[in-house]
Amino acid sequence: MTVAQTNHDFAALLAYCRRFADAHATPDGSAPTSVRGLSVVRALDPGALQVAVQRPVIAMLLQGRKRVTTPGASFEYVAGEAMVVSADIPTVSQITRASAAAPYYALVMELDPAILRELIHVVADRPREARTVRVEPIAAEVTDAALRLVRLLDQPEALAVLGEGLLRELHYWLLTGVHGPAISALGVVxxxxxxxxxxxxxxxxxxxxxxxxxxxxxxxxxxxxxxxxxxxxxxxLSPLQFQKQLRLIEARRLMLSEGAEIMQAAHAVGYASVPQFTREYGRMFDVSPGRDIRYQGAGLDSHDDELAG
The missing domain is CATH 1.10.10 (Arc Repressor Mutant, subunit A)
Known part of the structure; x- marks a missing residue:
């Protein structure tokens, strides 16, 4: 594939994802598709820090810029690059370049261990990589397969027939490309x-x-x-720490996205003690639940006292 073809495919992929996200994005910027594990993310301005326990994914950045911090590493990646996370790990991320005129767009696909297991023979003899996060330019073959997949989002009958094959092709190109050593362990039975x-x-x-x-x-x-x-x-993380982060992340979503009260959110995710919930929430997000609700509701950075005043 020539450079001109690659650039054309990338521009087309951005255009299709922009159109889909602009039509379907939820208030938090996510636009899930009908394809299992595939979504488009849009942001109209730089965002606050987001804490998550990330699933194994590939995130193809199509426009904008993002900073990601994981245990032991911190980096920024830009349009034309893909970040692969090959394990369930905690991440702190922030979109650093986005505006109403030039929104942030990314195409995100969860890696499917079942598909990887079917394909693992193609990289069976290659060394595996210890790093769980890797950023590299998006390969031309990945761009091409992703473009053909998103083109089918508004053709449900064709998607039902061809979608699984294109998902499998995407996993194949990832396994055989620069990200292969990092994700191959997910496919080893x-x-x-x-x-x-x-x-x-x-x-x-x-x-x-x-x-x-x-x-x-x-x-x-x-x-x-x-x-x-x-x-x-x-x-x-330890299993207990992992579970605690999942609880606190879900509680934050309930409060900020669904308007749950602090006590409701704490009990909904399994906390019997609201004071304990408040302490652990503050340690994880560096802000109390009440302050987080007030500041996020006002559209402010929860750590900026001067703006809040």
Missing amino acids: DSHAERIGRAIEILRREFRRRIQVDELAKSAGMSEAAFHRHFRALTT
Whole structure:
């Protein structure tokens, strides 16, 4: 594929994603598609810091700029680059370039371990990479496959027939490209990443209830000691810390997006004690729940006292 073709495909991908996001974006800027795990993100101005426990994804930045901090690394990436996160890890991110005239747009696709397992033979002999986050220019083949997929978003009958094949093709190009070493472990049956992934799915699905470590270790087919070691190596967190972050992130969403009161949000995510919830919320987001609600509701940075005054 020539440079001219690549540039044309990238411009077309941006145009299709812009049109879709402008028509379908929710107030938080996300525009989910009918394709499993695929969404477009739009922002009209630089945003506040966002804390999340990130799933394995590829985020293709089409316009704007974003800063991401993970345990042990901090970087910015720009239009034309893709960030691949190959494990469930905590991230702090901030869109740093966006405006009403030139919004931030990104195409985000969750990596599917089932598809990766079907394709892993193509990279079976390649070394795997320890880094869980990698930023590289978007490969021409990835751009081409992504463009053909988003073109089908307004053709549901064609999407139903061709969508799965294009998802599979996207995973193939990722595995065979520069991101392959980082994501290949997700496709290895019975690897540590695959085993820990089973436990992570339990935590994500049932984070509101008290989950014993022995239950998680059993789901991963490991001893408790081995489970703790491999869980922290993959996610940088203990299982308890991981669950706590999931609870607090969901509570913040309930308060800021759905208008839940502090007590309602705390109880909804499994906290029996509101004071404990408030303390842990403050430690994670560096702001109390009440202050966060007031400032976000006013459209202000929750850490800027002068603007609030």
